[in-house]
Amino acid sequence: MTRTDTGKRTRLVQAAVKVVHEQGFHRTTLADIAREAEVPLGNVYYYFKTKDDLGQALIEQQASHQADLQRHWETHADPRAEIDSFITMTLDNRDSLARSGCPMGTLCAELGKHGGPLAHSASDVFAGILDWLTERFGALETNQEPRQLAVHLLSALQGASLLAHSFGDPAIVEGEAQRLRRWLVAL
Structure with missing residues (x-):
């Protein structure tokens, strides 16, 4: 090209x-x-x-963007700070989330209803986020299962994004981010 x-x-x-x-x-x-x-x-x-070809390129772009963010966050030498950066990203996007929802969350939900290769590719982006978070939680050396902590964090942020969008209220994301930060410090 x-x-x-x-x-x-x-x-x-x-x-x-x-x-x-x-x-x-x-x-x-x-x-x-x-x-x-x-x-x-x-x-x-x-x-x-096809539209599916464009959809695959869209998913690949989202995965690439997420990987770039993760590499940037990894400049922090502290896994807790890296996890906090993930929370901050969601918090910083609270107005957009309240307007239109999470780009990957809504895409995964929509594609998941129909199944197929695009749905699988989209869910791979979340799998990558969970893997990254699991590594960070594992480095914290808590007595809790790192994967479960990663699932809890991602679920809480996705839930807050969904509710913020449903009610058009970015304060929902803000409140959940504050609770998650306190939880992260207490681990």
Whole structure:
């Protein structure tokens, strides 16, 4: 692909992230994504033969973004600070979460209802987050099971995101983040 091709493809994927987050995967059309990316609809088919191909690229972009965040957080030498960075990310996005929900959470929920390869790929992003959190909790050397702690944290944040979106209230995320921070310190 040429540099221009890569730029258009990137714009299409970024547009898909935004539009799918706002509308949902199944309600979003390729025309919606082309319009948001300011790319002619015919060009979409050059980069993505099907909507599922674009969906896979969207999931891969989300996984890459999450991996970049995790690498950044790992600059803290303390696993507790790394976990707190994950909580902070959710807290920092509370307004967006109240408006549209969690991009990965809502995508996983929607795709999970239909099953198939896209649903599996989307759930792999959460699996990667759980693995990363499990490693951090394991480094804390508590007498609790690290995987269970990771599941608790991710579940609490996803639940808070869902409720914040349901009620349009970012304060729900803020309150849960504060409780989770106190819990993290007490471990």
